Amino acid sequence: MGFWWRFNLLVFTIAILSTPVLSDLILSKVDRRIDLTSQIVRITSTLKVENAGSGLVSEVLLAFPELQAKNLVYLMATTNEGKGKTKSSGVSLPVEVANPKGMPPALTVYSVSLPKALGEGDTMSLDVLAVFTHTLKPFPEKITQADIQLVLFQDSAYYLSPYAVKFQSLSIKLPDARIESYTKIENTKIHGSEIKYGPYENLPPFSYSPLVVHFEINQPFAVAQELVREIEVSHWGNVQVTEHCNIVHEGAKSEGEFSRLEYQARPHIRGSSAIRHFVAKLPPRAHSIYYRDEIGNISTSHLWADSKKTELLIEPRYPMFGGWRTAFIIGYSLPLQDFLFESEGKRFLNISFASPINDLVIDNLVVKVVLPEGSRDLSVSTPFPVKQRQESKISHLDVVGRPVIVLEKADVVPEHNQYFQVLLLPLCNLNDLCCLIVNKFFLNECFFPCFMNFLQFV
Numbered sequence: 001m002g003f004w005w006r007f008n009l010l011v012f013t014i015a016i017l018s019t020p021v022l023s024d025l026i027l028s029k030v031d032r033r034i035d036l037t038s039q040i041v042r043i044t045s046t047l048k049v050e051n052a053g054s055g056l057v058s059e060v061l062l063a064f065p066e067l068q069a070k071n072l073v074y075l076m077a078t079t080n081e082g083k084g085k086t087k088s089s090g091v092s093l094p095v096e097v098a099n100p101k102g103m104p105p106a107l108t109v110y111s112v113s114l115p116k117a118l119g120e121g122d123t124m125s126l127d128v129l130a131v132f133t134h135t136l137k138p139f140p141e142k143i144t145q146a147d148i149q150l151v152l153f154q155d156s157a158y159y160l161s162p163y164a165v166k167f168q169s170l171s172i173k174l175p176d177a178r179i180e181s182y183t184k185i186e187n188t189k190i191h192g193s194e195i196k197y198g199p200y201e202n203l204p205p206f207s208y209s210p211l212v213v214h215f216e217i218n219q220p221f222a223v224a225q226e227l228v229r230e231i232e233v234s235h236w237g238n239v240q241v242t243e244h245c246n247i248v249h250e251g252a253k254s255e256g257e258f259s260r261l262e263y264q265a266r267p268h269i270r271g272s273s274a275i276r277h278f279v280a281k282l283p284p285r286a287h288s289i290y291y292r293d294e295i296g297n298i299s300t301s302h303l304w305a306d307s308k309k310t311e312l313l314i315e316p317r318y319p320m321f322g323g324w325r326t327a328f329i330i331g332y333s334l335p336l337q338d339f340l341f342e343s344e345g346k347r348f349l350n351i352s353f354a355s356p357i358n359d360l361v362i363d364n365l366v367v368k369v370v371l372p373e374g375s376r377d378l379s380v381s382t383p384f385p386v387k388q389r390q391e392s393k394i395s396h397l398d399v400v401g402r403p404v405i406v407l408e409k410a411d412v413v414p415e416h417n418q419y420f421q422v423l424l425l426p427l428c429n430l431n432d433l434c435c436l437i438v439n440k441f442f443l444n445e446c447f448f449p450c451f452m453n454f455l456q457f458v
């Protein structure tokens with residue numbers, strides 16, 4: 001019983017104020033799917049929005065309780081126009097934090113701008129993906145080597161919305177393992193590793209019914225508190241990528257003695273929650289791959305490559321239990337021509353932003369793009385906001401140093417592994433005499449780009 005009392009303390013409550021009607025929207029149908037099969041929680045909601053009033057409505061509000069909002073790291077809304085099975089794939093819509101009047105204070109509200117305003121009786125369908133980190137709380141917080149890892153997840157069985165919801169359902173997908181307990185209310189069903197809530201009909205705005213699921217999860221809780229990626233573009237047709245990873249297992253803390261003997265005898269029982277390896281999906285044609293730490297090269301890595309990808313499996317020197325850390329570096333080279341493009345007379349580098357390591361949460365990601373000496377007027381385009389600054393890096397062959405663009409972003413998940421572009425102006429043109437000024441000999445850093453430019457002109 002004490003257990004459930006604790007749950008109730010954790011569960012927050014929302015004061016349902018007598019909120020004014022926000023707009024004439026109602027949600028005629030909401031289907032919500034919560035994926036709890038990894039440390040990264042993904043909630044996908046399909047909303048059927050209907051304008052039941054007479055005015056035009058051009059935005060839809062999404063509400064998250066504060067407890068969730070602080071861990072929300074990625075939010076995307078797409079329309080799925082078209083009917084039935086021929087739905088066109090979604091166009092992503094602008095989403096921003098909103099501060100509408102009359103909202104309960106414990107809510108964070110986002111506003112989605114619709115591609116066209118809804119008139120009286122109009123309906124449209126929206127898909128919303130919300131991604132959360134640090135949301136599954138280990139309970140118990142400490143376990144021994146022999147214990148399984150159990151975590152708690154909290155949400156509402158009803159879709160929390162400023163709009164009335166006519167018809168709704170929720171399904172929660174859990175790992176295929178033990179389910180310790182889950183909140184049962186009316187219309188709760190369980191099928192294997194899936195818990196279903198609903199359907200529920202005709203609920204008023206801000207309906208909320210706390211639910212808690214307590215379940216086993218032995219997926220790695222690998223969190224990089226800081227990860228620095230250096231992408232160095234050379235004149236020689238090469239991109240050298242170096243990833244400095246500092247990773248902690250943020251699952252239940254390990255207590256008691258660790259016995260390697262027991263672990264080796266029965267790794268899946270004596271160490272079921274340990275991180276044994278990481279998988280990094282490198283671009284195709286990656287080569288000269290290495291994996292090392294401060295002691296030196298680590299040989300326990302395996303590589304699979306085909307024309308679409310190069311997969312690197314890396315094993316740390318020891319299995320990582322909850323609370324344990326590891327630091328290592330992976331490096332690889334890529335052919336520059338796979339990432340350098342030309343459009344409308346401009347050359348740009350187009351390369352992916354986040355780490356290639358699977359299922360990794362990155363609390364702070366720093367991406368440094370080191371450009372050839374002499375690159376100037378640099379500009380960067382990223383698919384989401386990042387902090388940006390410029391520095392320079394001097395290595396033995398350089399005279400003035402290479403410009404480095406530094407991009408920084410907190411709370412990065414695999415969804416952020418999108419492409420970004422760095423516009424590269426010609427390094428020097430023939431009128432510039434830069435080749436002569438930089439007084440170096442045959443095949444020096446500047447000769448080559450000038451020579452390349454020269455070739456483009458002839």
Ligand SMILES: *[C@@H]1O[C@H](CO)[C@@H](O)[C@H](O)[C@H]1NC(C)=O
Pocket residue numbers: 289290296297
């Ligand atoms: C580590 O591995 C790299 C790449 O395979 C190799 O070039 C280097 O010589 C190795 N260093 C040591 C100390 O073994």
Ligand SMILES: *[C@@H]1O[C@H](CO)[C@@H](O)[C@H](O)[C@H]1NC(C)=O
Pocket residue numbers: 341350351419421
């Ligand atoms: C960047 O590369 C990706 C993958 O090859 C491609 O889908 C995308 O369209 C490219 N972006 C630009 C701006 O060229």
